[in-house]
Amino acid sequence: LAKTTQPISMDSYEGQEVNITCSHNNIATNDYITWYQQFPSQGPRFIIQGYKTKVTNEVASLFIPADRKSSTLSLPRVSLSDTAVYYCLVGPKSTSGTYKYIFGTGTRLKVLA
Amino acid sequence: GAVVSQHPSRVICKSGTSVKIECRSLDFQATTMFWYRQFPKQSLMLMATSNEGSKATYEQGVEKDKFLINHASLTLSTLTVTSAHPEDSSFYICSARDRGTGELFFGEGSRLTVL
Numbered sequence: 001l002a003k004t005t006q007p008i009s010m011d012s013y014e015g016q017e018v019n020i021t022c023s024h025n026n027i028a029t030n031d032y033i034t035w036y037q038q039f040p041s042q043g044p045r046f047i048i049q050g051y052k053t054k055v056t057n058e059v060a061s062l063f064i065p066a067d068r069k070s071s072t073l074s075l076p077r078v079s080l081s082d083t084a085v086y087y088c089l090v091g092p093k094s095t096s097g098t099y100k101y102i103f104g105t106g107t108r109l110k111v112l113a
Numbered sequence: 114g115a116v117v118s119q120h121p122s123r124v125i126c127k128s129g130t131s132v133k134i135e136c137r138s139l140d141f142q143a144t145t146m147f148w149y150r151q152f153p154k155q156s157l158m159l160m161a162t163s164n165e166g167s168k169a170t171y172e173q174g175v176e177k178d179k180f181l182i183n184h185a186s187l188t189l190s191t192l193t194v195t196s197a198h199p200e201d202s203s204f205y206i207c208s209a210r211d212r213g214t215g216e217l218f219f220g221e222g223s224r225l226t227v228l
Binding site (some may be wrong): 036042046089 | 117119147149156157158159162170172204206208210214215216217218219220221222224
């Protein structure tokens with residue numbers, strides 16, 4: 001089970017780019033890295049997923065170095081509505097098996113006006 | 114995209130009663146579903162893993178007789194909190210793994226308040 005480590009909290013201002021890094025030193029060969037956003041009293045919402053190098057979608061970018069022992073979620077030009085907790089989750093996209101998805105502490109991002 | 118629906122989203126019950134929470138995958142089949150519990154300002158804590166047609170696997174410290182999990186079909190898993198007490202008040206979240214793609218999807222969560 002890949003354990004993840006993230007900063008507990010971060011503050012940013014509206015319009016800035018925010019980078020949140022997650023460490024996952026014992027990531028397995030077939031593990032993917034997925035980032036979720038969670039607002040209070042809601043379930044985690046998928047942001048982005050990657051395996052290696054860089055992935056970009058309409059809301060974020062994900063940077064994964066060659067050794068895959070860490071990953072960085074980049075949120076461009078954050079707004080107040082991006083205030084939330086962000087989790088990185090590591091695990092295989094397996095259709096079978098007994099893999100358990102364990103959440104780390106997450107990063108509580110606060111965007112200030 | 115794929116949707117996981119939880120019901121009810123909120124429930125208030127008296128101490129000593131049992132409460133059932135349903136988790137449904139609406140447009141995919143899920144051989145595996147996971148149940149998490151989340152206390153205020155804390156991360157999601159895995160309670161158990163349920164596989165369709167077999168007994169759930171509980172994490173250490175989670176009482177299987179108190180948190181009954183049934184995964185009777187490829188689209189439905191239920192969590193029953195038996196003889197609920199105020200300390201069981203929490204936010205319960207399920208997730209389901211797509212049988213075809215292996216992708217993991219989360220429900221909206223169910224807030225349980227035990228009086």
